[in-house]
Amino acid sequence: xxxxxxKNVLLVYAHPEPTSATRHLVEIAIQTLEAQGHTVTxxxxxxxxxxxxxxxxxxRTRVNPERLAFIDxxxxxxxxxxxxxxxxxxxxxxxxxxxxxxxxxxxxFGMPAMMKGWIDRVWAFGLAYGYQGAGxxxxxxxxxxxxxxxxxxxxxxxxxxxxxxxGINGPLEQLLFPITHGTLFFPGMQVLPTFATYNAARxxxxxxxxxxxxxxxxxRDLFDAAPIAFRTQNGGDYPDRHVLAEAVAPGRTGLEAxxxx
Amino acid sequence: xxxxxxKNVLLVYAHPEPTSATRHLVEIAIQTLEAQGHTVTxxxxxxxxxxxxxxxxxxRTRVNPERLAFIDxxxxxxxxxxxxxxxxxxxxxxxxxxxxxxxxxxxxFGMPAMMKGWIDRVWAFGLAYGYQGAGxxxxxxxxxxxxxxxxxxxxxxxxxxxxxxxGINGPLEQLLFPITHGTLFFPGMQVLPTFATYNAARxxxxxxxxxxxxxxxxxRDLFDAAPIAFRTQNGGDYPDRHVLAEAVAPGRTGLEAxxxx
Numbered sequence: 001x002x003x004x005x006x007k008n009v010l011l012v013y014a015h016p017e018p019t020s021a022t023r024h025l026v027e028i029a030i031q032t033l034e035a036q037g038h039t040v041t042x043x044x045x046x047x048x049x050x051x052x053x054x055x056x057x058x059x060r061t062r063v064n065p066e067r068l069a070f071i072d073x074x075x076x077x078x079x080x081x082x083x084x085x086x087x088x089x090x091x092x093x094x095x096x097x098x099x100x101x102x103x104x105x106x107x108x109f110g111m112p113a114m115m116k117g118w119i120d121r122v123w124a125f126g127l128a129y130g131y132q133g134a135g136x137x138x139x140x141x142x143x144x145x146x147x148x149x150x151x152x153x154x155x156x157x158x159x160x161x162x163x164x165x166x167g168i169n170g171p172l173e174q175l176l177f178p179i180t181h182g183t184l185f186f187p188g189m190q191v192l193p194t195f196a197t198y199n200a201a202r203x204x205x206x207x208x209x210x211x212x213x214x215x216x217x218x219x220r221d222l223f224d225a226a227p228i229a230f231r232t233q234n235g236g237d238y239p240d241r242h243v244l245a246e247a248v249a250p251g252r253t254g255l256e257a258x259x260x261x
Numbered sequence: 262x263x264x265x266x267x268k269n270v271l272l273v274y275a276h277p278e279p280t281s282a283t284r285h286l287v288e289i290a291i292q293t294l295e296a297q298g299h300t301v302t303x304x305x306x307x308x309x310x311x312x313x314x315x316x317x318x319x320x321r322t323r324v325n326p327e328r329l330a331f332i333d334x335x336x337x338x339x340x341x342x343x344x345x346x347x348x349x350x351x352x353x354x355x356x357x358x359x360x361x362x363x364x365x366x367x368x369x370f371g372m373p374a375m376m377k378g379w380i381d382r383v384w385a386f387g388l389a390y391g392y393q394g395a396g397x398x399x400x401x402x403x404x405x406x407x408x409x410x411x412x413x414x415x416x417x418x419x420x421x422x423x424x425x426x427x428g429i430n431g432p433l434e435q436l437l438f439p440i441t442h443g444t445l446f447f448p449g450m451q452v453l454p455t456f457a458t459y460n461a462a463r464x465x466x467x468x469x470x471x472x473x474x475x476x477x478x479x480x481r482d483l484f485d486a487a488p489i490a491f492r493t494q495n496g497g498d499y500p501d502r503h504v505l506a507e508a509v510a511p512g513r514t515g516l517e518a519x520x521x522x
Contacts, residue, residue, distance in 0.1 A: 016316050017329040052313045052374040055277050068278040070366075071418065071462060105331075108447075109439035110371055113313040113381050117374030136419070140429060157332065158397075159503070165514040166505040168401060168494060174516050175439050177431060178370035186369075201332060233429060242420070244427040253426040254515060255435050 006037045007223060010097035014104045014115040016046035021155045021200045022103050028212055029101065029153075032219045041093050045114045051086065052117025058084055075125035083124065090122045099149040099222055100189070102179075105200065106154045109175045119183055128187040136241065139186050141232030146188030149222065152176060153215070155200035163196070172196055173228075177255045181230055190227035192218075229260035267298045268484060271354050274364035275376040277307035282416045282461045283364050289473055290362060290414075293480040302354050306375045312347065313378025319345055336386035344385065351383045360410040360483055361450070363440075366461065367415045370436045380444055389448040397502060400447050402493030407449030410483060413437060414476070416461035424459070433457055434489075438516045442491055451488035453479075490521040 011029055015022035026042070033040050043050075051057075056068050060083075063076040077083045083091075094100065104115045111119070126133065127144040154176070156163070163172040173180070173194060180191045195218050197203070197211055218225075231237040237248045249257040272290055276283035287303070294301050304311075312318075317329050321344075324337040338344045344352075355361065365376045372380070387394065388405040415437070417424070424433040434441070434455060441452045456479050458464075458472055479486075492498040498509045510518040 019328050046314075046316065052378065053307075054368075054373065054375075055307065067280050069462065107315075107381050108377075108384065109443035110377065112315065113374040113378030114315075116369075116371065116377050117313065120368050120374050123369060161503045164504065166510075166518060168499050168503055168505075168519070169443060170438060170516045170519060171514065174435075175443065178436050178439070182370035182430060182436065201330065238429050242422045242429055243425065244429075249427075253432065254517060255431045256515060257427060258429070258431060 005223070006039065007098040008039045008041065008096050009033050009222070010041045010043065010093050010100045012043040012045065012100065012102050012115070012118060014045045014112045014118075020105075021197055021203060022105055022153075024208075025103055025153050025155070025195075025197070025215055028215050029103075029219055032216045033222075036220065041097065043090060043093065043118070045118055048086075050114060050118060051121070052114050054117065054120040058087070058121060060084065071125050071130070075130060078124040078126040087121050087124070090118065091124070091127065094122070094145065094148075097148060099151070100184075101151045101153055101222075103153040104155075106156045109169065111179065123183070123187070131187070136233075138188075139233050140181075140230065141185065141188060142234060143186065143188035145184075148189045149192065149227065150180075150184040150189040151192040151195065151218070151222065152179060153195040153197075155197045157201055158198065160196075160198040163198070174255050180228060181255070181258060185228075185230045191230070192222070192225050192227055231258050231260060266484070267300065268359035269300045269302065269357050270294050270483070271302045271304065271358035271361045272364065273304040273306065273361065273376070273379060275306045275373050275379075276364075276366055281366075282458060282464060283366055283414075285469075286364055286414050286416070286456075286458070286476055289476050290364075290480055293477045294483075297481065302358065304351060304354065304379070306379055309347075311375060311379060312382070313375050315378065315381040319348065319382060321345065332386050332391070336391060339385040339387040348382050348385070351379065352385070352388065355383070355406065355409075358409060360412070361445075362412045362414055362483075364414040365416075367417045370430065372440065384444070384448070392448070397494075399449075400494050401442075401491065402446065402449060403495060404447065404449035406445075409450045410453065410488070411441075411445040411450040412453040412456065412479070412483065413440060414456040414458075416458045418462055419459065421457075421459040424457070435516050441489060442516075442519060446489075446491045452491070453483070453486050453488055492519050492521055 013026050030040050059073040059077050063072055104111055131138040131143040161167055162169045184191045239245050274287050291301050320334040320338050324333050365372055392399040392404040422428055423430045426432055445452045500506050
């Protein structure tokens, strides 16, 4: 049964075309989530003219004016409240969010630069990594975004079969592992399976109705569905915080060894 | 024995700090390759002020002024010679290149937005995908960049053990598969194993000497080393161009099934 508690949901999306499939999924999400009583906040990155490139202009005061080291400056800016206002606004939205949905077209098997630049800049040292000044003590299941849920909604040009278990592109969830595991679970979010729309350049009315229906179901289940069972760093599977214990997924290597079966 | 034929090598790199480890690897590459008689071309994306965001400004004439569909407009702009001059310059460098090396810091297990935006914009429809107007007939081993070699050189904040076969982040080459396989091999490049520099924020002189030596060896071997043995689409392993034949890597799924063993 879907949760009836009212929650805050942040939608972040990266497509400039108002009639795109990506934007259509955004509209459906707003309708569906608000109809459930949730509060929706939107970050329309193209519409906002989001600055995608992480550079020296991100640091208004510098711990080292001579040499730009991103980790040091990100940590300093975050700790001293001297981040740029646009980054602070996005972090405030994240703090208020119970769930975050990232919607984007899959370009070269990853995020558009616009979306990647939102991560690069907003995922600050001290917040999304280096949490509590404790190095990597808290990561993968714990950290600055613990307690939040996350989901990707991607539109894909190609057919589903190319992304299937033995499809030529590789399985979609493995291609997205750097994002789901490495970017969202890393700072503590619980990540739901990806909502994928294939053949997104050619969607007729009949197929769109089916996509909308499936999307509404995913959204209604946002706070109840089982997240991807990524192993937490500090739950016992990585005794040294670096490598899987021998007894965990014995003999297996690769990305899927980091998911409980 | 290293090849003695003179070649053209394009270095593309994304880091704004002149004293960064990334930039240091660029300098070593220029020296080493030129000493071998090769011609080196540099795309310093931060230095060039590269426009990372792919948007409506990329299309000076539009096949459809009403609705921005990237694939359609990219194909039209490429076919009609109406791409933006910055994109045309990068494609000219690529056409002239026998090998391309992408150098970047690994941010959230992928490219910085700056580098991703170089791919998003330069990898045009008709050139890097949709080659010869034939849909996906030519991809993975064939296409607009066939005959070229490619290599990634990444600097990584964390320790190597976290990226090992059972390391908590996942194995580095699997995290990079969307780039090596999906971005470079897709349009036909032969991709060499990644040159990775770990713990890149703290490199003392002794370790830097060892890194430099290993990097020079990789560079000298650029045209001779065995590429990653990705399976070609049209070599027989994907009879329907979508899924591995049952007899190929039988019973295996996931990214590694697409590499010959």
